[in-house]
Amino acid sequence: MTTDQNARSSTAAGGDSRPRRSAGQQVGSFVKELVFVVVGALIVSSLLRAFVGQMFIIPSQSMESTLLIGDRVVVQKITDFHRGDVVVFEDPGGWLDEEPVAEPGPFDRVLEFVGVPTASTPGHLIKRVIGMPGDRVVCCDDDGRLSVNGQPLDETSYLYVNPGGDQVTPSDVQFEVVVPKDRIFVMGDHRDLSADSRCHLSDVWPDLPRGGIAFVPEDLVVGPAFAIAAPFDRAERLRTPATFADVPAPTEPAPDRAVIEPAGVSC
Numbered sequence: 001m002t003t004d005q006n007a008r009s010s011t012a013a014g015g016d017s018r019p020r021r022s023a024g025q026q027v028g029s030f031v032k033e034l035v036f037v038v039v040g041a042l043i044v045s046s047l048l049r050a051f052v053g054q055m056f057i058i059p060s061q062s063m064e065s066t067l068l069i070g071d072r073v074v075v076q077k078i079t080d081f082h083r084g085d086v087v088v089f090e091d092p093g094g095w096l097d098e099e100p101v102a103e104p105g106p107f108d109r110v111l112e113f114v115g116v117p118t119a120s121t122p123g124h125l126i127k128r129v130i131g132m133p134g135d136r137v138v139c140c141d142d143d144g145r146l147s148v149n150g151q152p153l154d155e156t157s158y159l160y161v162n163p164g165g166d167q168v169t170p171s172d173v174q175f176e177v178v179v180p181k182d183r184i185f186v187m188g189d190h191r192d193l194s195a196d197s198r199c200h201l202s203d204v205w206p207d208l209p210r211g212g213i214a215f216v217p218e219d220l221v222v223g224p225a226f227a228i229a230a231p232f233d234r235a236e237r238l239r240t241p242a243t244f245a246d247v248p249a250p251t252e253p254a255p256d257r258a259v260i261e262p263a264g265v266s267c
Contacts, residue, residue, distance in 0.1 A: 054074075054075050054077070054088075054222060054223075055072055055073070055074055055075070055229065056072070056073055056075060056088055056124060056126065056225075057070065057071070057072055057073075058070060058071040058072075058073065058126065060193070061190055061193045062126075062127070062188035062189075062190055062193055062194035062195070062196070063086065063126060063127070063128075063188050063189045063190065063194075064160045064189060064190040064193070065160055065161065065189070065190075066086065066128075066158050066189045066238070067086070067126070067189075067225075067228070068234070070231070071228050071230070071231070071234060072228065072229045072230040072231075073086075073088075073126070073225040073227065073228055073229065073238070074225065074226060074227045074228075074229050075087075075088045075222050075223045075224065075225050075226070076223050076224065076226050077222065077223040079223075079224070081129060081221060081223065081224040082129070082132070082224075082240065082244070083129055083130065083131070083132055083135070083148065083240075083244045083247055084128065084129060084240040084241050084243070084244030085128070085129050085224040085225075085240055086126060086127070086128050086129075086224065086225045086238055087126070087127065087128075087129055087184075087186070087221050087222070087223065087224050087225065088124055088125070088126045088221070088222040088223065088225060089124065089125060089126075089127075089186075089216050089220045089221045089222060090123050090124055090125075090220040090222070091123050091124070091125060092213055092215075092216050092217060092220055093205050093213045094200070094203060094205065094213060095125055095195065095200065095213075096123065096125065124222065126225065127186035127187060127188050127194070127196050127197075128158070128186060128187055128188065128189060129184050129185075129186055130146065130148065130153075130185050130186060130187050130197075131148060131177070131179040131184060131185030132179065132184055132250075133179050133180065133181045133182060133183060133184070133218075133250075133254035134178070134179060134181070134249075134250035134252065134253060134254035134255075135148050135149055135178070135179045135185070135247075135250050136148070136149055136150070136176070136177070136178050136179075136250065137175075137176070137177050137178075137179065137185050138175070138176045138177075139170060139171040139173065139174055139175050139176075139198075140169075140170055140171060140174065144169060144170060145170060146170045146171065148244075148247045149247055149248050149249070149250055149251070150248070151246050151247045151248060153170070153243050153244070153247075154243040155170055155241070155243065157241050157242075157243070158189050158241055159189055159190075159191065160189055160190035160191070160192070160193075168190065168191045168192050169191065170191060171187075171191055171198060172191075172192075173198045173199075173265060173266070173267055174262075174265070175198060175201060175260070175261065175262075175265045176259075176260075176261045177201070177214075177258060177259060177260050177261070178254075178255060178258060178259035179215055179254065179258065180212075180215055180254055180255050180256060180257055180258045181253070181254035181255065181256060182217060182218050182219070182254075183215035183216060183217055183218060183258070184215065184216050184218060184221070185197045185214070185215055185216075186216055195267065197214045197215065197216070198214070198265075198266070198267055199214075199266055199267035200213050200214035200266070201214045201260050201264075201265050201266055202263075202264045202265060202266040203266075209257055209258070210260075210263075210264075211258060211260045211263075212257070212258055214258070214260075215258055224238075225238055226238055
């Protein structure tokens with residue numbers, strides 16, 4: 001029998017004529033595949049973070065009891081935000097001096113390693129949108145309620161209730177503002193512990209009129225928080241309170257500069 005006949009006979013018997021890879025070659029191939037998977041996962045997570053959503057940890061009591069310290073909220077970036085939404089935004093200037101920063105835990109470090117930043121990412125805050133550009137926000141009417149464009153807000157569904165059963169007041173600070181164009185007016189749900197827009201109405205900041213820093217630029221908003229992802233026993237969808245559906249549109253265009261009355265008001 002010739003050599004070719006022997007080869008064909010071996011193949012027909014079920015043999016494999018391909019050269020066997022050494023253990024080192026197999027390990028090298030596995031490492032290459034693992035690197036491709038990890039790199040691909042990082043690219044995908046980076047794209048999701050940039051264009052779809054991002055996770056943050058709640059670092060303070062300012063949004064109680066809607067959000068508690070340590071809650072992980074998912075912020076989405078593919079739709080606009082509206083009055084009543086809870087939004088995450090970058091510090092417009094000097095706000096974080098009055099806000100605590102959460103320390104990352106082991107789970108958060110894992111998320112950050114694979115490209116999913118958490119609230120340990122510095123420079124972000126979370127509040128509820130009360131006024132959009134052009135809105136007139138007033139505190140308070142004879143019944144102690146905030147109003148937006150003349151419409152009183154029923155905030156009982158989300159304002160903090162203390163252990164004694166009393167709900168915090170909408171604001172102890174009396175003010176009237178008109179939100180300038182391209183900016184928003186925000187407040188925390190635990191009004192007694194929230195250093196929000198009210199508390200910056202007399203701040204002086206470079207290149208802005210006095211109090212201008214109280215209004216958050218829209219381009220600093222990461223997006224609306226749409227769900228609590230963890231801890232699992234608190235997981236739920238965050239919805240816009242119904243009271244904001246009754247707020248009419250502003251009757252005049254948003255001004256270039258905020259209107260703040262009385263001048264110098266602050267927390």
